[in-house]
Amino acid sequence: MDLMSIKQISPDQVIFWHWGPISLNATILFTWAVMALMVLGSWLITRRLSTDVHLSRWQNLLEVVVNGMRNEIRDISRQKPDPYLYFVGTLFLFILVPNILSVIPGFITPTASLSTTAGLAICVFAAVPIYGIMSRGLPGYLRQYLEPTVFMLPFNVIGELSRTLALAVRLFGNMMSGTKIVAILLAITPLVFPVVMHALGLLTGVIQAYIFAVLAMVYIASATRAQQQTKREHKNNERKGENS
Amino acid sequence: MESISLIGMASVITAGLTIGIGAIGPALGEGRSVAQALSALAQQPDEANRITRTLFVGLAMIESTAIYAFVVSMILLFANPFWDYVVSNAGG
Numbered sequence: 650m651d652l653m654s655i656k657q658i659s660p661d662q663v664i665f666w667h668w669g670p671i672s673l674n675a676t677i678l679f680t681w682a683v684m685a686l687m688v689l690g691s692w693l694i695t696r697r698l699s700t701d702v703h704l705s706r707w708q709n710l711l712e713v714v715v716n717g718m719r720n721e722i723r724d725i726s727r728q729k730p731d732p733y734l735y736f737v738g739t740l741f742l743f744i745l746v747p748n749i750l751s752v753i754p755g756f757i758t759p760t761a762s763l764s765t766t767a768g769l770a771i772c773v774f775a776a777v778p779i780y781g782i783m784s785r786g787l788p789g790y791l792r793q794y795l796e797p798t799v800f801m802l803p804f805n806v807i808g809e810l811s812r813t814l815a816l817a818v819r820l821f822g823n824m825m826s827g828t829k830i831v832a833i834l835l836a837i838t839p840l841v842f843p844v845v846m847h848a849l850g851l852l853t854g855v856i857q858a859y860i861f862a863v864l865a866m867v868y869i870a871s872a873t874r875a876q877q878q879t880k881r882e883h884k885n886n887e888r889k890g891e892n893s
Numbered sequence: 894m895e896s897i898s899l900i901g902m903a904s905v906i907t908a909g910l911t912i913g914i915g916a917i918g919p920a921l922g923e924g925r926s927v928a929q930a931l932s933a934l935a936q937q938p939d940e941a942n943r944i945t946r947t948l949f950v951g952l953a954m955i956e957s958t959a960i961y962a963f964v965v966s967m968i969l970l971f972a973n974p975f976w977d978y979v980v981s982n983a984g985g
Contacts, residue, residue: 657971658967658968658971658972724943724946815957818957818960818961818964819953819957819960821964822957822960822961822963822964823956823960825964825967826960826963826964826967829967856949856953857953859949860949860950860953863946863950864950867950
């Protein structure tokens with residue numbers, strides 16, 4: 650069967666290589682594999698880009714992916730997508746690729762480990778204030794915590810922390826449950842049914858990657874957007890004042 | 894009763910109860926949201942893109958409560974700290 654036994658709920662527990670305090674577990678190994686695959690693949694594809702009418706099949710694929718991400722980000726944040734594309738797009742692809750690869754027998758998706766998902770969620774946790782301060786300045790960003798009234802300050806802070814936890818546990822729970830259900834079904838009805846659940850796991854994996862990226866984008870947009878809305882209102886008011 | 898069998902029994906029963914009860918709320922919530930989204934789609938087919946996207950995001954957020962229950966029950970079954978403690982004590 651797979652490398653993981655039923656009793657192990659995290660690929661962190663599958664250890665390939667051990668040397669003193671350093672151990673190489675399945676999460677690290679497969680994360681490296683996915684990173685190598687993505688870097689190598691994008692290098693191979695972007696090596697020969699063409700602006701011609703005839704483009705290679707792979708360049709077409711990448712253009713569709715990047716364009717789709719730009720459109721989604723523009724729809725969600727109602728801002729120019731470029732500053733967010735690198736972060737959110739990387740998150741999306743880095744979750745999407747291993748989730749899709751998890752149908753390959755023997756491949757344990759690193760997103761089924763709480764360490765990976767917690768790392769990604771912490772990245773989002775750090776990116777929200779960075780983007781917020783970049784677009785609104787430090788006082789503007791901090792004022793957002795006092796937004797309705799001062800009494801909401803603790804709830805805003807708790808909300809910030811709990812949504813990070815929720816991001817991590819949601820992705821971990823979904824991917825872990827996918828692999829675990831397949832493992833349990835292999836023990837009960839090993840003939841056809843695990844294949845169906847694997848296909849369902851493919852769907853969940855894609856949706857979860859999408860959800861993670863969308864939620865990260867929504868959080869970042871909520872930290873950056875208010876300023877621009879007030880600016881726009883200000884402009885509208887000025888225009889009205891000019892007209893009257 | 895021995896503590897080892899007590900802990901085993903309690904974990905198994907609680908794991909079943911956790912996922913069983915924990916799935917009720919999200920199931921009702923998801924059913925409601927899908928029904929609302931379907932009626933919204935029937936009324937405004939032009940807005941299909943936005944409605945579907947919001948539906949998916951909402952479903953994932955509702956579903957995450959069920960996932961939390963599932964994670965807790967998996968921990969109770971496969972990575973129970975009390976069970977490990979008792980087994981390691983019994984083993985030596």
